[in-house]
Amino acid sequence: MTTIPVKDEWKAHTKVDEATYEAWYKKSVEDPEGFWAEHAKRLDWVKEPTKIKNVNYMYPDVSIKWFEDGELNVCYNCVDRHLEKRGDQTAILWEKDEPGDAETISFKQLHARVQKFANVLKELGINKGDRVVIYLPMIPEAAISMLACARIGAVHSVVFAGFSSDALADRINGSGAKLVITADEAPRGGRNTPLKANADKGLAKCEDSVKCLVVQRTGGDVAWNEGRDFWLHEVSEKVGDECPCETMNAEDPLFILYTSGSTGKPKGVVHTSGGYLVYASFTHEVIFDYKDGDIYWCTADVGWVTGHSYIVYGPLANGATTLVFEGTPAYPSASRFWDVCETHKVNQFYTAPTAIRALMGKGDSFVEGKDLSSIKILGTVGEPINPEAWNWYYRVVGKERCPVVDTWWQTETGGVLITPLPGAHALKPGLASKPFFGVQPVMLEPESGKVIETTEAEGVLAIKDSWPGQMRTVFGDHERFMNTYFQQYKGYYFSGDGARRDADGYWQITGRVDDVINVSGHRMGTAEIESALVAHEKVSEAAVVGFPHDLKGQGIYCYVTLMSGTEPSDALREELIKHVRGEIGPFAKPDAIQFAPDLPKTRSGKIMRRILRKIAENDTGSLGDTSTLADPSVVDDLIANRQSAS
Numbered sequence: 001m002t003t004i005p006v007k008d009e010w011k012a013h014t015k016v017d018e019a020t021y022e023a024w025y026k027k028s029v030e031d032p033e034g035f036w037a038e039h040a041k042r043l044d045w046v047k048e049p050t051k052i053k054n055v056n057y058m059y060p061d062v063s064i065k066w067f068e069d070g071e072l073n074v075c076y077n078c079v080d081r082h083l084e085k086r087g088d089q090t091a092i093l094w095e096k097d098e099p100g101d102a103e104t105i106s107f108k109q110l111h112a113r114v115q116k117f118a119n120v121l122k123e124l125g126i127n128k129g130d131r132v133v134i135y136l137p138m139i140p141e142a143a144i145s146m147l148a149c150a151r152i153g154a155v156h157s158v159v160f161a162g163f164s165s166d167a168l169a170d171r172i173n174g175s176g177a178k179l180v181i182t183a184d185e186a187p188r189g190g191r192n193t194p195l196k197a198n199a200d201k202g203l204a205k206c207e208d209s210v211k212c213l214v215v216q217r218t219g220g221d222v223a224w225n226e227g228r229d230f231w232l233h234e235v236s237e238k239v240g241d242e243c244p245c246e247t248m249n250a251e252d253p254l255f256i257l258y259t260s261g262s263t264g265k266p267k268g269v270v271h272t273s274g275g276y277l278v279y280a281s282f283t284h285e286v287i288f289d290y291k292d293g294d295i296y297w298c299t300a301d302v303g304w305v306t307g308h309s310y311i312v313y314g315p316l317a318n319g320a321t322t323l324v325f326e327g328t329p330a331y332p333s334a335s336r337f338w339d340v341c342e343t344h345k346v347n348q349f350y351t352a353p354t355a356i357r358a359l360m361g362k363g364d365s366f367v368e369g370k371d372l373s374s375i376k377i378l379g380t381v382g383e384p385i386n387p388e389a390w391n392w393y394y395r396v397v398g399k400e401r402c403p404v405v406d407t408w409w410q411t412e413t414g415g416v417l418i419t420p421l422p423g424a425h426a427l428k429p430g431l432a433s434k435p436f437f438g439v440q441p442v443m444l445e446p447e448s449g450k451v452i453e454t455t456e457a458e459g460v461l462a463i464k465d466s467w468p469g470q471m472r473t474v475f476g477d478h479e480r481f482m483n484t485y486f487q488q489y490k491g492y493y494f495s496g497d498g499a500r501r502d503a504d505g506y507w508q509i510t511g512r513v514d515d516v517i518n519v520s521g522h523r524m525g526t527a528e529i530e531s532a533l534v535a536h537e538k539v540s541e542a543a544v545v546g547f548p549h550d551l552k553g554q555g556i557y558c559y560v561t562l563m564s565g566t567e568p569s570d571a572l573r574e575e576l577i578k579h580v581r582g583e584i585g586p587f588a589k590p591d592a593i594q595f596a597p598d599l600p601k602t603r604s605g606k607i608m609r610r611i612l613r614k615i616a617e618n619d620t621g622s623l624g625d626t627s628t629l630a631d632p633s634v635v636d637d638l639i640a641n642r643q644s645a646s
C-alpha cells in the first residue's frame with residue numbers, strides 16, 4: 001500500500017496541521033459542548049445558544065438536539081451577512097450546459113433575487129413550516145429557491161430532476177408539499193428534458209390544491225393548467241423587492257431529503273437549521289482548506305445531499321464563490337470538467353469516483369495541456385474509490401501537487417464524517433482515513449454487535465455519539481428513524497456500511513452491508529427496484545442484487561419470475577428495463593434481467609440473496625451452504641441461465 005506523506009506546501013497553507021488536528025480532535029470528543037459552543041460562533045445568531053448538546057442515543061428513546069435555545073436564519077447566514085464585506089463578489093458562478101456563456105451572480109444580486117423569490121412563495125400562500133418540493137435542473141434558481149424557503153422558514157424537499165414523475169409524486173405526497181417548483185425544460189448534455197411535462201404527470205397523482213411554480217429556462221412549449229401553474233417571472237412582477245428573514249429556532253427543520261433504505265419506500269431525512277449549518281460550513285472550510293476569494297466547484301446535483309451541503313449551504317455560509325454546473329462531464333467532450341476548471345480558475349474541485357473512472361477511461365489526452373494550476377484540493381465522494389482511479393486523479397489531474405480528500409458521509413450525516421485533512425494526514429489511495437472533529441467511529445462485529453478494539457480489523461461501521469449535522473428524524477415517522485439506525489446496535493448510530501481499519505487506524509469504507517446499492521453514486525434500495533418490477537403486469541416475483549461494475553461501481557442485476565403462461569423474450573426484457581426507468585428514473589436502469597422460473601428460498605419462504613449475489617458476481621464456486629433451501633435444484637437452473645450484464 002502506497003502512502004503519500006503530507007507535503008510541505010500542503011502544510012504551509014492549511015489551518016489544521018497534524019498537531020492542531022490531534023489537539024482539536026481530543027478536545028472535540030472529551031468536551032463536545034465546549035468544542036461546538038466555540039465553533040457555533042462561526043454563524044451569526046439572532047440569539048446565541050447556551051444549551052449546546054442534548055442527545056439520547058439509547059433505543060427506543062432516541063432524541064437529538066443541538067443548540068436548542070439558539071435562534072438564527074440560515075438564509076441570512078448564507079447571503080445577508082456577506083453583503084457588507086463582499087457584496088460585489090460572485091456568490092454563484094453558473095456554468096450552463098452549453099459552454100461559453102457563464103453567468104455570475106454577486107452576493108448583492110443573490111440577496112435581491114432570493115428576496116424576490118421569497119415574496120413569490122408568500123404570494124402563492126407558503127408560510128413558515130410549509131413544505132415546498134423543488135424539481136429543478138442545475139440553474140441558479142435551484143439554490144435561490146432553497147435559500148428563499150430558508151428565509152421564510154418553509155421546509156424544502158429537493159427532488160433530483162432525473163427522478164421520474166412517479167417518484168416525484170411520492171415525494172410531494174410524502175412531504176405534504178403545497179407547492180412544486182420546476183422549469184419548462186432541463187438542458188443537459190446537449191439534450192432538453194421536458195421537466196414541466198414530467199411534473200404535470202406527477203402532479204396528476206397529487207391533491208388538486210398543490211400549486212406549480214415554473215421557471216422559464218429554455219422557452220420551450222409547455223402545457224398549462226390555469227389556476228394551478230404560475231410563471232416565476234410573472235408572479236415576480238407583482239411582488240415587492242424586500243423580504244425580511246424569519247427568526248428560526250436552531251432545531252426548526254431546514255429541509256427534507258428523500259433517500260433509499262434497505263426496506264420500504266424512500267425515507268424523508270430531516271435536517272434542522274443550526275447544527276446542520278454549523279457542521280456544513282465548518283467541514284467545508286477545513287476539509288477543502290477554503291480561503292477567502294477561492295473559487296470552489298462541487299460537480300454534484302442539488303438533488304442530492306452533496307449539493308445541499310457542499311454547493312449551497314456550506315460554501316455560501318463561508319462567503320465562497322460556488323460554481324453551479326448544469327452540464328455533464330462528457331459534453332461536448334471529455335475535457336469539459338478541465339475546461340471549466342481552467343476557464344474559471346477553480347481552486348477546489350469535488351466530484352464522484354464514477355466520473356473519475358469514466359474520464360480515466362477516455363484517456364489522459366483530455367486532461368493534458370489544460371492549465372489546472374489553480375486547483376489546490378481534489379475531493380471525491382459518493383462511493384468507494386478504487387486505488388487506480390485515485391492514483392489517476394492524483395497524478396494526471398492533480399500532477400501530484402494537490403491532496404485528494406476521499407470524504408465518507410451520507411444523506412443522514414449532513415456533512416463529511418471521515419476524510420483525510422489536507423495538511424494533517426498522509427494520504428492512502430482508497431482510504432477515507434480519519435474522523436472529522438467530534439466524530440467517533442467504531443468498528444462492530446456484525447453478528448454480536450461487540451466493539452472491535454484491535455486496530456487492524458474489519459467489521460461494520462457505527463458512530464458513537466452525535467455530531468451537530470446529524471439527521472434528527474424521518475419525516476412523520478420517528479419510529480422508523482429509530483428502528484433503522486439505532487435498534488440493531490444499541491447506543492450507536494449504524495451507518496449500513498462495512499469498513500476496514502489498518503494498522504495506522506486509517507478507515508477504509510468497503511460498501512453497504514444492507515440491501516442498498518450504489519450505482520454511479522446514486523443510492524437505491526433493491527426493494528424499490530423489486531417493487532417497480534412486480535408492478536408490471538407480467539411479473540409475479542422479482543429479486544434484485546448489486547454486482548461489481550467497472551465504471552458504475554455497482555450494477556443492477558434482476559431475477560424475474562413471470563406470471564404463469566407468460567413466455568420470456570428479449571422484447572419483454574427490454575420492456576421491463578423501460579418500465580423500471582419509468583417508475584424510478586433513468587439511473588435505475590437494470591444492467592441484466594434474468595428470467596427465473598423459481599427463486600432460491602428457505603423453507604420459510606425467505607429469498608436467499610447471498611446466493612443471488614454470488615451468481616450475479618459470477619462467483620459460483622463459493623455459493624456456500626445451499627442445503628437449507630426448500631429446493632436446492634433451483635440454483636443449478638439459475639447458474640445455467642446467468643446473464644452477462646450490459
Ligand code: WT7
Nearest residue numbers: 306381382383384406407408409410411509523
Ligand atoms: C452512501 C451514502 C454523502 C454524499 C453522497 C452519497 C457511500 C459515500 C463514500 C466514500 C466509500 C462512500 C456509502 C454511504 N459513500 N461516500 N468516500 N467512500 N463509500 O450520499 O446517497 O446518502 O449515500 O454512499 O455507502 O453509506 P448517500
